[in-house]
Amino acid sequence: MLTLVLGGARSGKSGYAEQCARDSKKQVVYIATAAVKDEEMRCRVERHRDQRPNQWQTVEEPINLAAVIHEYSSTSHFLLIECLTLWLNNVLYNQRGEIQESVLERQSKQLIDTLVTFSGDLIIVSNELGLGVVAMDKNTRRFVDEAGLLHQKIAQISDRVVLVTAGIPQILK
Numbered sequence: 518m519l520t521l522v523l524g525g526a527r528s529g530k531s532g533y534a535e536q537c538a539r540d541s542k543k544q545v546v547y548i549a550t551a552a553v554k555d556e557e558m559r560c561r562v563e564r565h566r567d568q569r570p571n572q573w574q575t576v577e578e579p580i581n582l583a584a585v586i587h588e589y590s591s592t593s594h595f596l597l598i599e600c601l602t603l604w605l606n607n608v609l610y611n612q613r614g615e616i617q618e619s620v621l622e623r624q625s626k627q628l629i630d631t632l633v634t635f636s637g638d639l640i641i642v643s644n645e646l647g648l649g650v651v652a653m654d655k656n657t658r659r660f661v662d663e664a665g666l667l668h669q670k671i672a673q674i675s676d677r678v679v680l681v682t683a684g685i686p687q688i689l690k
Contacts, residue, residue, distance in 0.1 A: 518639075518676045518677065520675060521640075521641050521668070521677070522643070522678075523680050524645055524680060525644065525648070526644065528682055529681045529683065530644075530681040531600075531642055532684070533681050533684075534597055534599070534640045535569070537597075538597045538640065541638055543593060543595040544593055545573040545574070545594070545596075546573070546575075546595070546597070547569060547573050547574065547599065548576050548578060548596060549562070549565070549575060549576070549577045549578070549599055550578065550579050550603045551600075579603075580620075582604050582627075584627075586598075586632070586639065590637055594637060594638070595639075599642045600641075600643055601642065601664075601667065602643050602644040605660070605663060608624040608625070621663070625667060629670055633674055641671065646664050646665070647661060672690065678690040
């Protein structure tokens with residue numbers, strides 16, 4: 518089953534996804550997409566790591582998400598991806614903050630193709646960014662647009678889509 522979990526910052530989306538993983542009674546493979554670039558992000562990653570059960574396997578992959586999904590595809594695994602918007606940032610922008618069109622196109626296509634053929638249990642956590650005001654700068658507007666388009670594609674092929682607000686999951690699909 519493919520599930521997309523959306524929500525704002527501190528909405529409870531990660532907690533919801535982690536509870537689904539625990540409830541699955543399967544071997545959880547936690548796929549972390551964060552690229553640690555500063556001290557604040559390092560602390561966030563460590564806090565998330567400390568909160569996860571020790572028996573969960575963690576795979577850190579900021580770019581090649583489709584390859585990791587394929588590698589751990591198994592009926593005995595429950596894959597949890599945290600988070601899609603961090604991954605999108607990693608593939609959209611290079612180290613200098615420049616847009617990488619070819620990387621975005623290639624990685625997004627590989628991800629969607631992998632998800633379409635995936636037959637196990639997978640939950641993807643992502644930030645819903647399209648509910649606020651339109652950003653003033655073009656790079657942020659581009660990021661929000663790309664996130665929205667990617668969410669639409671994944672929602673279309675997902676078995677379930679959940680929006681979490683104030684810790685309350687709302688089943689959209």
